[in-house]
Amino acid sequence: MRGSGDKGGTAPLATALAERLVASRSAPLSALSRRWARDAMLDTVGVTLGGMGEPALQHLLALPGMAGATGRSTLLGIGATTGPLDAALINGTAAHALDYDDCATAAMLHPSAVLVPALLALGEHCGASGRRALLAYVLGFEAAMRIGIASVPAHLHRGWHPSATIGIFGATAAATTLLDLDTEATATALCIAASLASGIGGNIGSMTKPLHCGQAARHGVMAALLAQQGFSARETALDGRNGFFHVFNGLDAPDVDEVLGGWMSPSTIETTELGPKLYPCCGSTHSSIALALKLRREQNIEPDQIAGIDIRINPTRLLNIDTPDPQTPLASKFSLQYVVARALSQGQVRLGDFEGGAFNDPAIRSLMARTSVGGLADGSPKGPVDFRSRLTVRLISGQVLExxxxxxxxxxxxxxxxxxxxxxxxxxxxxxxxxxxxxRVGFSALLDLEDSTDIAATLAPFREGALLKFPFSNN
Amino acid sequence: MRGSGDKGGTAPLATALAERLVASRSAPLSALSRRWARDAMLDTVGVTLGGMGEPALQHLLALPGMAGATGRSTLLGIGATTGPLDAALINGTAAHALDYDDCATAAMLHPSAVLVPALLALGEHCGASGRRALLAYVLGFEAAMRIGIASVPAHLHRGWHPSATIGIFGATAAATTLLDLDTEATATALCIAASLASGIGGNIGSMTKPLHCGQAARHGVMAALLAQQGFSARETALDGRNGFFHVFNGLDAPDVDEVLGGWMSPSTIETTELGPKLYPCCGSTHSSIALALKLRREQNIEPDQIAGIDIRINPTRLLNIDTPDPQTPLASKFSLQYVVARALSQGQVRLGDFEGGAFNDPAIRSLMARTSVGGLADGSPKGPVDFRSRLTVRLISGQVLExxxxxxxxxxxxxxxxxxxxxxxxxxxxxxxxxxxxxRVGFSALLDLEDSTDIAATLAPFREGALLKFPFSNN
Incomplete structure (x- = not known):
């Protein structure tokens, strides 16, 4: 049963959104959109393969029955396939496990960690081509960003984790594209998704945070597959009474223009700042790392020439990352002192710097002991988008570099x-x-994703060359 | 990583709740608690077996990979077993699919539709005894009702579907009991559950509504199994910043006494009104049905003696059930005229009355044509708990029965x-x-649940005598 609209003559938002999604499937994608979608998918497959070795994934994979069904969908980096629901859950959790996936600050969310695992798992299940997968990415991104922009800041103030609670709509829109659902079923999928959205900010800083993304990926796929079967939802579940915008954002009605206005003209992925992360640590440290790498590269300095380091950033951002003596790998990701010392010492910041006892490396510790950090005094902070940094390095020679x-x-x-x-x-x-x-083979195949006739073939290297073997306990 | 408390010296709510849950596992259960838990489980198994034939379940079971893993957990009424996660999802959806499961008005939720499928699926997985299952029910009920009572009415005003978004904590508490998790892991499970809770009121009236209960059952089991593995959550995810009470209820802090005060002294199940439904239709019609059955029984009236029927109830409740000409089986569940005519005609109201074309039965339609309904004029409505009804039947003889x-x-x-x-x-x-x-065999086994050494054996009749065969498409 579909519910009757609460809106008089106007189509419910889910229906209006579905009409646009369906219409956009037959319009050509610009080269720029395809390029960005490909790069985002490539980056996300990389961080997923990195995250798959994390303890959170070992726990998830050890659940009874998890990934126990037969299917075509790859568990990236594991020599196994399963059904699309569990594959989306597992790959989605891995995609966000390192906090190394891309970010779209306009909607304060990590779009690809939900979108890419969902569309790869379902795309393999239904034998999608590379072109179809790129289209699904672009349309999923469009839907998620628009619902996200219409939801912030209320959504954040309410305490949600938008990567999951907004991201699910991206995964759902992408999944309806892969299944080529009609307008009614596409709208139903979006309305089912409104009831599957979950993930609270109160669990950020624990393994449950990446699980949010895995759940959102799974549920986007599930919503679309259920709608395809004929499962029903109320057509007003986005914008009606007790619908998504009311329940999650406390809004009587969404700003429809933010969701629909200028749809795909051009696509949001061409105009927004979708940032892949270059360093596998807290985003607040990245501007300082970039300055350190530049200094080292341009001035050819070596650690033993350095007398002292001073770093000044937006004081608000400093709160989480002023960590002069990190005692765990995770804490070292939030140590401005540690990551800048790494960048100045070795000209790069890599995953290995946040594994095992790397945070205790004596040469790095010696440099950290010569480091001071503080808030930028000049000018007032520009809020969460203030990423200013000033790095001063005093050399033993007396020279000061800034x-x-x-x-x-x-x-x-x-x-x-x-x-x-x-x-x-x-x-x-x-x-x-x-x-x-x-x-190497997989990277190259992903660069050529557009030419792939079946993304299951594109992902083959990540099954066949897998190093991880998890203990499955399916009984 | 476990987060640090936001509360200074006080233990986080999840920890305090976990301490009580763990302590209560070794205390004896009263005979009354055991009796109520058994009756609720028996009633819920019944409505689950009834719901399993609904279209929503056929759609759910047709999802790729669904129930494809091997496992010990029974899909009730289907000759198959699978892992506990999918079994909880499927049985939980079936338990609520007929709207025939029990209700606890004090917290405005249907507790058993989430609790029972979760504890049966996990109980079979780990070979729980009947006594353990009863204990899990009583403690799950205690946790859900207390969190629910501390959450209403704000939780309802926000637009949630509490059977799912509160019920998940009952399922989680029950699952930690079956797994005998220690205090820390029990607290972690409750905190993971806070991030898995979902289900909005805007989808009530569609197949997505029972899906909420299936999801909550699955996620309660999943939260406990993840915590058992060592998966982490923030220990303040119930009552801390951006925790459950803040995000779902808009409360800065829960009333801790409502959650913890007088814990299990006596158990909430002994003192609350946990009502099994006697008729498979909208709860607002039940008081009128009861009057009609009483009249028929005591006065021995037959339909052809009846000249007219008049029904008066709380006007607020009348809104959803004044349906003089229902056109679908679902609509007939919300037709006060139809269900009272059924009760007066046949002395009972059964599932078959809401299947196929039963709503068009000419004899019933003839009686409905002689029926008037209206709001009670005397006194003001007492809100949602006002179930008053007055039934007047005029006989052809001129006699008036009331x-x-x-x-x-x-x-x-x-x-x-x-x-x-x-x-x-x-x-x-x-x-x-x-x-x-x-x-017959299964009913009898459930009556003797307390003596069962393995609930998988108790449920055997519902596997071995199953009539339903779903098309599984696991590839």
Whole structure:
């Protein structure tokens, strides 16, 4: 049974959104949209392969029955396939487990960690082509960003984790694209998703945070598959009484224009700042890392030349990352002192710097002992988007070097990663879960995703070259 | 990583709740608690077997990979077992699919539709005894009702579907009991559950509504199994910043005494009104049905003696059930005219009255044509708990018969179902999915649940005598 509209003559929001999603499936995608979608998928596959080795994933995979069904959907970095629901859950949790996945600050969410695992798992299940997968990404991104922009800041103030509670709509929109659902079923899928959205901010800082993304990926796939079967939801479940905008945002009605106005003209992915992360640590440290790498590169300085380091950033951002003596790998991701010392010492910041006892490396500790941090005194902070940093390095020679910048190092369409940068990150991530050869072949296949006739073939290296073997306990 | 408390010296609510849950596991259960838990489980197994034949379940079972893993957990009424997560999802959806499951008005939720499927699925997985299952029910009920009472009315005003969003904590508490988790893991499970809670009121009136209960059952089991593995959550995820009470209820802090005060002294199940439904239709019609059955029984009236019927109830409740000409089986569940005509004509109201074309039965339609309904004029409505009804039947002889009552027909500890009443309902439900013989043997085994050494054996008749065969498409 479909409920009757609460809105008089106007179509419910889910229906209006579904009409646009269905219409956009037959419009051509711009080269820029395809490029960005491909790069985001490539980056997300990389961080997923990196996250798959985390303890959270071992726990999840050990649940009875988990990934026990037969199916075509790859568990990335594990030599196994299963059904699309469990694959989306597992890959989605892995995608966010390292906090290394991309971020779209306009809607305060990590879109790809939910979107990509959902569309890969379902795409493999239904034999989607690379082009179809790219289309699903672009339309899923469009839906998630628009619902997100219409939801912030109320959604954040209410305490949700938007990557999951908004991201689910991206996964759902992508899944309806892969299944080519009609307008009514597409609207139903979005309305089912409104009842499956979950994940609270109160669990950020624990393994439950990446689980939110896995659940959202699973549930986007599930909502679309249920709608395909003829499962029903109320057509007003987004904008009607006790619908998503009311329940999650406390809004009587969403700003419909924010959701629908200028739909895909051009696509949001061409105009927003979708930033892949370049360093596997807290985003608040990234501008300082970039300055340190620049200084080292341009001035050719070596650690033993350094007498002292001083770092000044937005004082609000400093709160979480002023960690002079980190005692765990996770804490070292939130140590501004540690990551800048790493960048100055070795000219890069990699996953291995946050594993095992790396945070106790004596040479790095020696540099950290010579480091001071503080808030920028000049000017008032510009809120959460204030990523300003000033780095001063005093050399033993007496020379003082200084760099300043204000980029959060979120790389947008104006400044994409080079293929080398993308490969460096990808390779660093994948060494945890696939062979070097598989990483190379898989990276290359993803670069050519547009030409793939079946994404299951594109992902083959991440099954066949898998290094991880989990203990499955399915009984 | 466990988060640090937001509360200074006081233990986080999840920890305090976990301490009580763990302590209560070794205290003896009163005979009254055991009796109520058994009756609730018996009633819920019945309505689950009834719901398993609904279209919503066929759709759910057709999802790729669904119930595809091997496992010990029974899909009730289907000749198959699977892992505990999918079994909880499927049985939980079936338990609420007929809207025939029990209700606890004090917290405005249907507790057993989430609690029972979760504890049966996990109990079979880990070979729990009947006594352990009863204990899990009583403690799950205690946790859900207390969190529910501390959450209403804000939780309802926010637009949630409490059977799911509160019920998940009952399922989680029950699951931690079956797994015998220690205090820390029990607290973690409750905190994981806070991030898995979902289900909005805006989807009530569609198949997505019972899906909420299935999801909550699945997620209660999942939260406990993850915590057992060592998965982490923030220990303040119930009562801390951006925790459950803040995000779902808009409360800065819960009333801790409502959650913890007088814990299990006596158990809430002994003191609350946990009402099994006696008629498979909208609860607002039940008091009128009871009057009609009483009149027929005591006055020996037959339909062809009746000149006219007049029904007066709380005007607020009338809104949803003044349906003089229902056109679907679902609509006939919300037709006061239809269900009272059924009760007066046949002395009972059964599932078959809401199947196929039963709503068009000419004899019933003839009686409905002689029926008027309206709001009670005397006194002001007493809100949602006002179940008053007055039934007037004019006979062709000129005699006027009148009955009035104010019970919602929620049967509490003061007025339990007789074994005959329980069997009549159970048998009516089970004819859809198991053989008569299996229904009889299974009913008897559930009556003796306390003596069962393995609940998988207790549930065997509902596997071995299953009539339903779903098309599984696991690839």
């Amino acid at each position: 760099e300043a910048g204000e980029s959060g190092e979120w790389r947008g369409p104006r400044d994409p990663l080079t293929e080398d940068e993308a490969w460096t990150k990808f390779h660093d991530c994948t060494r945890r879960s696939v062979t070097d050869e598989a990483a | 009955e009035a009552g104010e019970s919602g027909e929620w049967r509490g500890p003061r007025d339990p179902l007789t074994e005959d009443e329980a069997w009549t309902k159970f048998h009516d439900c089970t004819r859809r999915s198991v053989t008569d013989e299996a229904a």
